[in-house]
Amino acid sequence: MAVLHNRISQEELKQRLYAETEARTTISFYQYFTIANPQEFRDSLYKQLFALKVFGRIYIAKEGINAQISVPQSGFEELRACLYAIPALNGLRLNIAVDDDGKSFWVLKIKVRDKIVADGINDPSFSMEQRGKYLDASGVNELIDDKNTVFVDMRNHYEYEVGHFVNAIEVPSDTFRDQLPMAVDMLRGQEDKNIVMYCTGGIRCEKASAYMLHHGFKNVFHLEGGIINYAKQVKDNGMDSKFIGKNFVFDDRLGERITNDVIASCHQCGKPCDAHTNCKNDGCHLLFIQCEECAEKYAGCCSEECKETIHMPVARQKELRKGVENGQNIFNKSKARLRPSPRLKS
Structure with missing residues (x-):
């Protein structure tokens, strides 16, 4: 019978990670889709990823999957094939870390949760089917100086503090569940403006965009793949970065350097x-x-x-x-x- 949970001490696992000779790639991804049996889905995925020596933190819920992981570089294509074999994940965007030493995780943890991101939404009429339009890096750079556009950071204070988009507003609350209604209140009267939501990897701002549409805002956008994907597109295409500073990440690195600005x-x-x-x-x-x-x-x-x-x-x-x-x-x-x-x- 396959092992479905880690049974080795954290200290030993960290020692094993730092003893590895092959470099690892840090990846994040998410997808909103219906999972009828999250526990069964979780157990099946654990067996496959464990065999590929994947480390990281993954949440499974009826609404989808949210993952931050690392994989030995030689196993990246096999990992992608494994994920793409799941119909709802076929073609899934995998966000590759920008500033990566490969030491982000040292154990695989896959947990079943009520939501893949805690939102506090109890309204049965709310749906993720209606969500904002995707913006890529060039779209962001075009809109960021538009006076009819408001950029809204859907991350926490400690994330915003070290890096954010130029002129973006912070929603000053302790949790994402509090930020959603607060963002609606802060932007009342601006329903006809372009509202651009962004976050680290896209999962929070995608849900936030749906929430804003649900509350009557008309022109809502969200950053495809979040800051991680934006930074990659900027680098690959030689563009100016409108995001300044560091991008906070929830792993052992605690941050990715995007620009040299220390804010x-x-x-x-x-x-x-x-x-x-x-x-x-x-x-x-x-x-x-x-x-x-x-x-x-x-x-x-x-x-x-x-x-x-x-x-x-x-x-x-x-x-x-x-x-x-x-x-x-x-x-x-x-x-x-x-x-x-x-x-x-x-």
Whole structure:
């Protein structure tokens, strides 16, 4: 019987990844389509991808699939053939990472979820059948300076902070489910304008475009393949990039460099910096921006308190973490930055 779940420790898996001699390609893709039996689909896909030595994170739901993976370069064509053999995925666009060291994932995880992207939509009349028009890189560059066009970033603050399209507006909410109704409210009165939605790989902005149409907006577009595909098209065609800075990605890299612009700053000293990291305190793991000097000063931690904690005996650190959800601040979007994690006083 084929193994359908990982049974090896994370540490050993990471060691195996870094011991590999063949380079890997990092890929993202998604597709909205109906899956009658998500668990059965998941198990079948796991067997096939496991055999191809694919690592990564994949979500399966009745509404479709959402994946961020890596594959040994020699297995790329076999992977594509495997995916294209599924009728609904035949011809699927595979977004190849722009800035890739091949060390993005070290284990394969495929999970069944209620939605492939949590949206909070409970309206039975909402449908993904009616969605915005695709825009490629040239279409984006044509529209971005049009006064009758509004570019809307459907990503979180920590993503927008390090890179975004010129003049794009941020929807300042903590989750995608909150952003959808907020975007509608922010754009009321502009129903006749060109509304361009964008996100990392396309999955959020595609759903957002359908949501905007559902709420009466008429000229709605979304960036095909998201920022990842835009950056590739710009590079391949020698175009000017209207996206500046870094594209935040949800894997071990935490970002892809799109342009040399550094538009963010270190959360501790304020100098120009766009390098995300997670606090080294296992009871915190806050995601924040930290320059090299502050990384040395604070030992990779977000605060003096967390720095003190990581130098305590391991047993004491474990005692302090009791009752605290480990890593609770990873990808925490709150603008009240660098708040220390809950812990007992030492």
